[in-house]
Amino acid sequence: xxxxxxxxxxxxxxxxxxxxxxxxxxxxxxxxxxxxxxxxxxxxxxxxxxxxxxxxxxxxxxxxxxxxxxxxxxxxxxxxxxxxxxxxxxxxxxxxxxxxxxxxxxxxxxxxxxxxxxxxxxxxxxxxxxxxxxxxxxxxxxxxxxxxxxxxxxxxxxxxxxxxxxxxxxxxxxxxxxxxxxxxxxxxxx
Ligand code: ADP
Numbered sequence: 001x002x003x004x005x006x007x008x009x010x011x012x013x014x015x016x017x018x019x020x021x022x023x024x025x026x027x028x029x030x031x032x033x034x035x036x037x038x039x040x041x042x043x044x045x046x047x048x049x050x051x052x053x054x055x056x057x058x059x060x061x062x063x064x065x066x067x068x069x070x071x072x073x074x075x076x077x078x079x080x081x082x083x084x085x086x087x088x089x090x091x092x093x094x095x096x097x098x099x100x101x102x103x104x105x106x107x108x109x110x111x112x113x114x115x116x117x118x119x120x121x122x123x124x125x126x127x128x129x130x131x132x133x134x135x136x137x138x139x140x141x142x143x144x145x146x147x148x149x150x151x152x153x154x155x156x157x158x159x160x161x162x163x164x165x166x167x168x169x170x171x172x173x174x175x176x177x178x179x180x181x182x183x184x185x186x187x188x189x190x
Contacts, residue, residue, distance in 0.1 A: 001079075001106050002027065002080060002109050003081045003083075003109050004027070004082070004083050005084045005087075005110070006021075006083055007113040007114070007157065007158070008113050008115065010150060011116070011128070011143075012115075012116045015033070015085060016176060017179060017180060018031065022083060024184055025187055028083070029082075030073065030082055030084055031086050032089075033085070036050045037134075049064055054135075054136055055135045055136060057143070057146040057149065058149065062092045065093060066092075069097070090157075091160060094161075109166065110168055111157070112186055113168070114169075114172030114179070115169050115172050122140065168186045
């Protein structure tokens with residue numbers, strides 16, 4: 001089993017690259033952003049709870065997010081492994097993930113960061129907002145808040161995985177194929 005955390009700021013291309021890795025390595029792709037959006041669309045209790053946070057560009061509380069993630073993993077835990085996209089985003093989530101995977105007798109094998117500078121990110125997200133229909137992509141202030149939350153709460157996870165010798169990073173600027181190749185080189189060795 002190979003479990004990968006795909007890491008990087010909003011707009012870094014995690015979703016696109018996660019799909020490529022899913023197909024190349026036959027892994028399950030779990031995107032907490034997609035799970036939240038599906039719940040919001042279906043107007044579930046969880047979706048209703050999460051919506052207010054997401055629309056402001058804030059993080060959904062850990063308790064809600066961790067519960068949702070565990071349920072998704074349990075549903076499909078017998079494959080080759082997982083790509084976690086958008087999770088963990090806080091240290092509490094990283095700790096919960098370690099504990100949970102340990103209970104399933106597995107672990108995070110590597111976190112791979114997609115490095116993209118802020119100017120490119122905001123442009124990409126505004127561009128995506130024209131077609132994504134996502135409220136959190138539509139407004140520059142909300143986008144900037146998401147990037148700020150990333151630097152404040154999430155970027156420290158680099159140290160968390162580095163301390164375990166599990167941190168890798170690739171240049172996230174280039175063509176989709178180029179970046180997919182960079183990621184595949186790392187995943188092959190995990
Ligand atoms: P992006 O990385 O492009 O901002 P995502 O689709 O990964 O988009 O996430 C969208 C929103 O969903 C986030 O801004 C946040 O509000 C919420 N969210 C997603 N994953 C998490 C998480 N692990 N913890 C808390 N909130 C999350």
